[in-house]
Amino acid sequence: xxxxxxxxxIRKILENAxxxxxxxxxxxxxxxxxxxxHNDLDELEKxxxxxxxxxxxxxxxxxxxxxxxxxxxxxxxxxxxxLDLIRILLIDEKKITYQEIADRYxxxxxxxxxxxxxxxxxxxxxxxxAIESSDVGTRFAGxxxxxxxxxxxxxxxxxxxxxxGFEALAESKFLADFYDEKTLLVCRNLIDSFHKYRxxxxxxxxxxxxxxxILALTWRIEKGHHVLLGQKEFNAxxxxxxxxxxxxxxxxxxxxxxxxxxxxxxxxxxxTLSIILSANKVRFSKSxxxxxxxxxxxxxxxxxSMEKILSISLSDxxxxxxxxxxHIGPLLFRLEHGIRIVNPMMEDIKSEFRNMFxxxxxxxxxxxxxxxxxxxxxxxxxxxxxxxxxxxEKRISRxxxxxxxxxxxxxxxxxxxxxxxxxxxxxIEVSSIDKAKQYDLSEFSFVVTTVDIPxxxxxxxxxxxxxxxxxxxxxxxxxxxxxxxxxxxxxNGNLFREFLxxxxxxxxxxxxxxxxxxxxxxxxxxxxxxxxxxFRSALLAREANGGTDTPYGGAIPxxxxxxVNQTALAVWVSRKAIRWTNYRVNVVVFLALSEKDIKRSRxxxxxxxxxxxxxxxxxxxxxxxxxxxxxxxxxxxxLHD
Numbered sequence: 001x002x003x004x005x006x007x008x009x010i011r012k013i014l015e016n017a018x019x020x021x022x023x024x025x026x027x028x029x030x031x032x033x034x035x036x037x038h039n040d041l042d043e044l045e046k047x048x049x050x051x052x053x054x055x056x057x058x059x060x061x062x063x064x065x066x067x068x069x070x071x072x073x074x075x076x077x078x079x080x081x082x083l084d085l086i087r088i089l090l091i092d093e094k095k096i097t098y099q100e101i102a103d104r105y106x107x108x109x110x111x112x113x114x115x116x117x118x119x120x121x122x123x124x125x126x127x128x129x130a131i132e133s134s135d136v137g138t139r140f141a142g143x144x145x146x147x148x149x150x151x152x153x154x155x156x157x158x159x160x161x162x163x164x165g166f167e168a169l170a171e172s173k174f175l176a177d178f179y180d181e182k183t184l185l186v187c188r189n190l191i192d193s194f195h196k197y198r199x200x201x202x203x204x205x206x207x208x209x210x211x212x213x214i215l216a217l218t219w220r221i222e223k224g225h226h227v228l229l230g231q232k233e234f235n236a237x238x239x240x241x242x243x244x245x246x247x248x249x250x251x252x253x254x255x256x257x258x259x260x261x262x263x264x265x266x267x268x269x270x271x272t273l274s275i276i277l278s279a280n281k282v283r284f285s286k287s288x289x290x291x292x293x294x295x296x297x298x299x300x301x302x303x304x305s306m307e308k309i310l311s312i313s314l315s316d317x318x319x320x321x322x323x324x325x326x327h328i329g330p331l332l333f334r335l336e337h338g339i340r341i342v343n344p345m346m347e348d349i350k351s352e353f354r355n356m357f358x359x360x361x362x363x364x365x366x367x368x369x370x371x372x373x374x375x376x377x378x379x380x381x382x383x384x385x386x387x388x389x390x391x392x393e394k395r396i397s398r399x400x401x402x403x404x405x406x407x408x409x410x411x412x413x414x415x416x417x418x419x420x421x422x423x424x425x426x427x428i429e430v431s432s433i434d435k436a437k438q439y440d441l442s443e444f445s446f447v448v449t450t451v452d453i454p455x456x457x458x459x460x461x462x463x464x465x466x467x468x469x470x471x472x473x474x475x476x477x478x479x480x481x482x483x484x485x486x487x488x489x490x491x492n493g494n495l496f497r498e499f500l501x502x503x504x505x506x507x508x509x510x511x512x513x514x515x516x517x518x519x520x521x522x523x524x525x526x527x528x529x530x531x532x533x534x535f536r537s538a539l540l541a542r543e544a545n546g547g548t549d550t551p552y553g554g555a556i557p558x559x560x561x562x563x564v565n566q567t568a569l570a571v572w573v574s575r576k577a578i579r580w581t582n583y584r585v586n587v588v589v590f591l592a593l594s595e596k597d598i599k600r601s602r603x604x605x606x607x608x609x610x611x612x613x614x615x616x617x618x619x620x621x622x623x624x625x626x627x628x629x630x631x632x633x634x635x636x637x638x639l640h641d
Contacts, residue, residue, distance in 0.1 A: 003173070005080065006030055007040050011049065011061075012106075020058035029104075031088060033180075081105050082115050083158075087178050089119075090129075090147075090154060093223065095137035123150055148216050148227040148272070155212035166191075166207045179219065186258050187215045190251055194282070210280040217272060218255060221265050228268035229275050243323055243385050244282065246330065248273035267344045292329060298369055299324040305363035306387055308598045312394055320390045327386070331379060335371040343378035350381075350550070353388055354613060355605050358548075358556060360384040362593065362601055365538070365560040377546025401439060402430045403449040404465075417467040418448065418475055446478050495607045496569065496634055503528070504570040504590075505634065507627035511576050514543075518557065521570045521590050528568075531592050535563040539590075547581025553619070554612025555580050556605075558591035567597040569608065573621050573630050586622035587611055 009030055014021065027037045041059065045051060050062040085101060088094050101112045116138060120131045129142030129150045142150070162174045169175065169188055176184065191210060220227055249270045256263045299321060307314045314320060334341060343349070349357055361380055364372060400422070402414050415430050441447070446459040453460060461478050463471035506521070522536040538559035542548065549555035570590035577584035589608045593601055611617055624630045 003040075006032065006036075007044055009104075010037065010040055011044065014049075014051075014059070014061035017061070020052075020054060020060045022058040025058070031092070078111075078115070081107070082119055084177075085115060086119060086122075086154060089131070089138065089140045090151060091178055091219065093140070095139040097137045098133070101138075123153075128153070144220070144225050144227050145229060147225065148220055148229070151216035151219065152213045155215050156209065159208055159212060166211065169208070169211055179215065182259075183215070183218060183222065186255055187211060187218055189258075190214060190255060193251075193254065210276065210282070213276045213280070214273070217269065217276065221252075221255075221263060221269055222259070224264075226266040226268045227272045229272045243389055244274040244277040245270060245382070245385075246327065248277060271344065294332065294369065295325055295328045298328050298332075298367055298372075301367055302363050302383070305366045305598070306359070309359050309362060309601045310387075310391065311599050311602065312391075314387075314390055317390050317393070319393075320386055323386045323389075324383075327382065331382075332369075332371055334379070335374050338374075340376060341378055343381040345385075346378055346381050349384060350377075353384065354550065355602075355609055356388050356391070357381065357384050358558075358605050358609075359601060360387055361542070362558070362561065362598075363387075365542070366562070373541065375545065380546075399444045401441070401444045401447045403447060403451075403453065404430070414448065414450070414463070414465075414467055418472060422475075422479060448475060495604060499567055499604065500569040500571065500634070502631055504568060505627065505631055506570070506572040507624065507630050508572070508574045509576070512574060512578060514578055514580050517572050517574075517578060517588060521572060521588075525568060525570060525590070525592055530564065530566050530568040531559065532563045532565065535559040535592065538563055543581050549580035549583045549585050550612055551583055552613050552615045553577070553583070553585050553622070554587040554589065555583075555585045556589050556591055556608055556612055558593070561593055561595055561598065564592045564594040566592075567594045567600075567604075568592045569604075571611070571630075571634065573624065575622060575624075585612075585618075587618045 010026060013026055013029055023034050023037050023041070027034045030037065041049075041051065052060040052062050054060075084105075085096075088096055098109050098112045098116075101107075101115070102109045116131060116133060123129060123131065123140075127146060127149045129140045129146045132139055132141050140147070140150070158175060158178065159169070162172065166188075169184065172184070188211065191207065191214065217227060252265045252270060252273060256265065302324060303314045303317075303321065333339070357380065360383055364375060364380055364383065402418075404414060441456055441458055444458055446461060447453070447456060448461045448463055450463060450465050452462065459478050459481070461471075461474050463474070504521075504524070518536070518539065522531070522539065525531045526533055526535065536559070539557050542559065543557060547555075548557050569592070572588040572590070574586050574588075577586050578588070580588075589611055591604070591608060593604065597604070611621070621630055621633060624633065
C-alpha cells in the first residue's frame with residue numbers, strides 16, 4: 001500500500017470512530033507497525049488534520065482540514081489492492097475473510113472474489129503455493145519449498161515492477177511497504193559482503209535475482225520456517241551447488257549475528273542457500289588476499305595426486321584451485337583444534353559417489369602435513385565435492401538418462417538393473433517422458449528408453465521394461481562407443497589376475513572379528529613384501545575416521561600409498577557376516593596401492609567396487625562352499641563380464 005493510500009485509510013478510520021483510538025488499534029486496522037502509524041499521524045497533522053490526544057487513551061479526530069486531490073492516480077488501484085492482499089497472505093502469513101477485505105479497501109465482495117481469482121492465477125503451478133478460501137477465511141497453503149519459491153517469485157515481481165536497481169533495494173520505500181527495513185538492509189549487506197569470500201556475480205541481473213531469493217529465505221527463517229530445495233536425495237546436479245556449503249553457512253551465521261538469537265537457521269537452510277548461490281552464478285574469483293603457504297602446498301599436493309589418480313589435467317582448473325584455497329584454511333583450523341563437523345550429504349556421497357570418495361581418500365592420505373592424520377570421512381566428503389565438480393566440468397564422468405512412460409518409479413527399477421554394468425563414477429539419471437523434454441540433452445552421453453522417441457542428437461538405446469541380458473549388452477556396446485577416456489576397457493578379471501594372487505584370497509566358514517581379519521591379512525601382506533609395517537596402523541586409522549564398509553555387504557580397507565612397496569589386492573570372503581565399522585559384511589577387499597600404480601587407481605577401484613558395491617556379487621561370493629569356488633568366481637570374471 002502506498003503512503004498516500006495508507007494515510008487516507010487512517011483518516012477514514014478516525015472519521016468513523018466513535019471515540020478515542022490507540023495508535024496500536026489504528027496500526028492493527030491498517031496492518032502496519034505502530035512506528036509507521038505515528039509517522040503518518042505526524043504528517044497528517046502537518047497537512048491540516050486536527051487531533052485530540054490523551055496520554056494512555058489515544059487519539060480522536062477533531063476536524064479534518066486536510067487538502068487532497070482525489071485524482072485517479074491517488075485512488076487505491078485494483079493492482080495495488082491485490083499486491084497488498086498478497087502481502088497479508090504471503091508475507092504476513094495471515095488469514096482474512098472476503099468481507100474483511102471488502103471493508104478494508106472499501107470495495108464490493110464481488111471485487112474481492114475477482115481479486116482472489118487473479119492472485120490464484122499469479123501463483124498457479126506445481127512449485128507455487130495454493131490459495132484456499134472457505135467460510136473462515138482465505139489463506140495460502142503449501143510446503144515450505146512452495147512458500148519459498150512463491151515468495152522469491154513475488155520478490156522478483158516487486159523488483160521488476162518498480163525497476164529498482166540493486167544499489168537502491170535496501171532503501172526502497174516501495175519494498176518497505178512489504179518488508180521491514182532491517183531485513184532489507186541485512187540482505188543487501190549480505191550480498192555486499194561477498195568480497196570477503198572473493199566471490200563474483202557474472203551478470204548484474206543475478207545480483208537482483210539473488211537478492212530476491214535471499215530475501216525470501218531470510219524472511220522464512222525469521223518466521224521460524226526452514227527450507228530444503230528439491231528432494232533430499234543427493235545427485236550429480238547438486239555437486240556444484242554443495243561446493244558453496246561453507247560459504248552459505250558463514251553467510252547465514254552473519255545474518256544470525258545481525259538479527260540475534262531468535263534467527264535460528266537449520267542445515268536445510270544452509271543447503272538451500274548453497275543452491276541459491278550456484279543458481280545465480282556465484283563463483284570463486286581469483287584470490288586477492290594472502291593465503292598461508294601451507295594452504296597453497298596442500299592444495300597443490302591434492303591437485304597433483306588427483307591428476308595422477310584420475311589421469312586428467314587439473315592444474316589449469318582455476319575454479320578448483322580457488323575452491324580448495326578457500327576451503328583448506330578453515331579445514332586446517334578445525335583439524336588443529338579438534339573441531340569435528342558433520343557433512344549432511346555424507347550418506348548420499350558414499351552411496352552415489354563412493355568411488356570418487358575413495359579416490360579422494362587416496363589423495364588425502366598422500367598429504368605430508370601431520371594434521372591430516374586426524375581428518376574424518378565428513379571432511380573428505382567435502383573435498384570430494386570439489387573434485388567431482390571438476391570431473392563433471394571435464395566430462396570424464398558420463399551421464400545417462402533413462403526415460404520411461406510409466407514414470408520415475410519404473411525408471412528407477414531400470415536404473416537399478418543397468419547400473420551394475422557401468423562404472424561407478426558415471427551418473428545415471430531417471431525421468432518421465434514429460435520431464436525429459438526439459439533436459440538439455442547435450443549434457444548426457446546417451447539415452448536408455450522403453451519407448452520409441454524421436455531421433456536425438458545423442459545415441460538412444462531402446463530396452464524392454466524388464467531389461468533383458470541382451471538389453472544390457474546393447475547398453476554396454478553403446479557405452480563403449482561413447483567413452484571419451486582411455487584405458488577403461490580393461491576387464492576387471494585381468495586386473496584381479498594382475499594384482500590378486502591366489503595366496504591373497506581367503507575363505508572362512510567360522511565367525512571372526514574385524515580385528516582378526518585385519519591382523520591376518522596385514523601380517524601376510526607385510527611378510528610377502530607388499531607393504532611396510534606402518535600400513536596396518538594407517539589402515540586402522542582410516543577405519544577409525546569413518547569406516548570403509550558399505551550397506552551392500554562389502555568393505556574396502558586400505559592404508560596410505562607411502563607404506564606400499566608393490567600394488568596388491570587381498571580378498572576375504574566369510575560365510576558368516578563380520579561386524580565391520582558401520583555394517584555387517586561378507587566380502588572384504590584390502591587395497592594396497594603403490595605410488596607406481598597411482599595412475600591406475602581409478603581402474604582398480606572400479607573393479608574392486610564391483611565386488612563390494614554390488615549386493616548380488618557379494619551374495620554370490622558369500623554363498624560359495626570352498627576357497628576354490630571363490631577363486632574360480634573371481635578369476636573367471638563371471639561377476640563382471
